Amino acid sequence: MKVPRKKHFSLVFLFCLLFTEICSHAQTTYCNPMDIDYKYNFEQLNEHISYRSGADPVIINHKGEYFMFVTIQGGYWHSKDMLSWKYLTANRWPFEDMCAPAAVSVRDTLFLFQSTFESRPILYSVAPEKGIWEFYNRWTPRLPKDIGPWDPAIFHDADTDKWYMYWGSSNVYPIFGSELDHSKRLAFKGQYQAMFWLNPYEHGWERFGPNHSDPFKPFTEGAWMTKHNGKYYLQYGAPGTEYNVYANGTYVGDNPLGPFTYAPYNPVSYKPGGFATGAGHGNTFQDNYGNYWNTGTSWIGLNWAMERRMVRYAAGFDKDGHMFANTRFGDFPHKMTTKKWEGKGDELFTGWMLLSYKKPVTASSTLDTMSAAKITDENPRTFWAAKQNKPGETLTVDIGKESDIKAIQINYTDYKSDIFANDPEKVYTQFKILTSKDGKKWEVVSDLTQEPKRDRPCAYIELSQPVKARYVRYEHVYVASPILAISEFRIFGNGYGKVPETPDSFKAVRQKDARNADLSWKKVAGATGYNILWGIAPDKLYQTYQFWNDEPETFELRALNVGVPYYFAIEAFNENGVSKISETVAVK
Incomplete structure (x- = not known):
């Protein structure tokens, strides 16, 4: 039967609308690991191993737009909204590509520097969205063998107009720092100095291995500096990128070169459970609404130990100046903010289970x-x-x-x-x-x-x-x-059913080794999994460890700091939503 021309047009029009x-x-949410075109990594080219990877991300807000630099990608990414990222190549790029790059935006200029043990140039751009870069200097002085600057971070203190560099990637050496001389094209000014070393004997989360179970000496790397309310937060990654417990911590000081004090609430970004595990070695930046974000590296490790993906989490500083990153349901869909958020960014979680x-x-x-x-x-x-x-x-x-x-x-x-x-x-x-x-x-x-x-x-x-x-x-x-x-x-x-009940019989008992605590809970009917929440105060439960309902209901947590009291709580979740959080349990 012949369809009337007018009706035929209407059907086509409706089909086109539906297809469009x-x-x-228009996307309004995101989900970790980040959805970008990760490049094939050639670190294992001689072994003929081919895999896509991305690690050590640095996202810079430059003149209201976002630029992301990542290890061994042959280029970088540009975004106006942090949802859609466009890959760019540059007219100038290090011949051997870049590992763990440093970047900083100062006024109208974006600066870029690679990890190196040799003399290497700093690049700059006033049009990074076009891939146009020039040499800011032709070389940086060589440091002693094995020192670097590997995993560098360049920091410009806007209040003093002074420049600094921090670096380090080792299980032997500390995180280093040095002032840079802007009058000499950011050459090192004076002697570099040690900022701090890892201390796994008191900081349980700095221990190496899966769930901090390997006695191998841990690694510190990925320095980053953030200034907030007059305090300097020198961040670092530990204990190693190839495990689920890779995290970011911070030391805090009143001056850019210290002395620095270990933050007792460390780690600040930690995601050992769930699908996208690991949150270490990234950076902290602010979006156009003043919200803080913390980026990190998530572990895949199938083809090679260094096969990785990238993640980002809402972050910030509480009223006491304590730094945090919110990894609760961190690999579930989240809303991309369009305003200044409240608290620790829980409102960004979509509630999609x-x-x-x-x-x-x-x-x-x-x-x-x-x-x-x-x-x-x-x-x-x-x-x-x-x-x-x-x-x-x-x-x-x-x-x-x-x-x-x-x-x-x-x-x-x-x-x-x-x-x-x-x-x-x-x-x-x-x-x-x-x-x-x-x-x-x-x-x-x-x-x-x-x-x-x-x-x-x-x-x-x-x-x-x-x-x-x-x-x-x-x-x-x-x-x-x-x-x-x-x-x-x-x-x-x-789903259309009921959310699970709050788990009862939740216990947290600290071991003789105060870096560890034994956790136990009673499973809830209909639960898919659980989030263990903890922190140094009832209103500072910034850490999360996610477990599945088909896993054991006991766990040895090995991420605590010696001499720090803790508070623990638990919540259950399923396909319909999340239970109320339990009452906190104090652990001295």
Whole structure:
């Protein structure tokens, strides 16, 4: 039957509107790990190991826009809103690329300096959004062997117009500091000096290994300086990037070169549990609304120990000047702020819960023993692989009951990758997301083939509106690697049931070794997991350790500082929301 021309036009118009809505929704939220086009890392080129990685991020607010510099990326990123990042290459760049770079914005100029043990130039730009850089100086003096400056940070004190550099990356040497002479193009001024060493005998979180369990001597690195209310916060990463407990701490002083005092509330940024574990070696910056953020490095460690991703968390200083970063539900979707937030930024959490944990998965094909069940276990080091990397391969998650689906995150794995050139014409990702109420009738809710090609190893998709569905499907289109491999298919939204009860019988008992405490709680019916919250006062529960309900209900926490009293609490969460926080338990 012939459709009337007017009606036909209306149907086409409605279809176009729907298609545009699916493909061009303006994103308002983000989810860690950061969704950017991580570049293939060539540190292990001679071993012929290929993998995407990004670490040691520095985000600078320069004239109201954001620039992000990352280890070994061949360039950097630019954003106007911290949601959409554009990768840029530069007219001048260190020949061997940059590790753990330093950057600082002073007036109309952005300065950039690489980690080095040799003499290297400082670059500057008045148009970094165009990739135009020039030499500010041609070299910096060499320091003694093994000193650096590796992992540098350049700090400009706007109140005094003086310049400083801090650096260090070692399990032998301390964090160093030195004033720079601006009249001599930022040459070192006078003698550099030690700022502080790690002290794992009193600071439990500075111990090396998974959950601070390895006696190997820990590493300090990633210096960064922030001045707040006349105090100088000299930050550092520890105890090592290749474990879940990588964190940022701080010392505080009245002068930029000290003396500095250890902050008893350390670490300030710590995320040992959940999917994106590790939060160390980043920087602290302010957005256009005056809010603080803390960036960090999250651990993957599948292809190589230094395979990593990047994270960022709301941060700040409380009324007592205590520095913090909010990692509670840190790898769940959060709102990008458009104003000054209150407290510690809990209002940024969307309340969208993880719907996919340990849910059954059906795959169109499976390579060897890399089963689809691994994509819902919240472990970035396990993964599914398809028999062939071809369009049409699918993964279908049954979340068990109809829920409001609000966001998706697809995390790819570089399994037996052969990519050794970051060619944007070849290296990109494309897929479709479909949902269904009954597993038979499917609706496309996101289609990456309709957006410009770019690589998204940690692709985060915020749906334009909640979709009521029980089944969620990934339909493959393209990845550059020879094998299609996915570590995690994360589905966020809200169920229609009750939030869990607050756990009772929660206990925290400090051991004879005061760096440790034994935690225990009673599991709650219907809970997906728990957050253990702790800090040095009932209103300063800034630390979070996330556990799953199918894990043991006892845990030895090894992250405490000797001589510091603590307060602990617990909350439960499931697909419907979060319980009330328990009463605090004091531990002397």
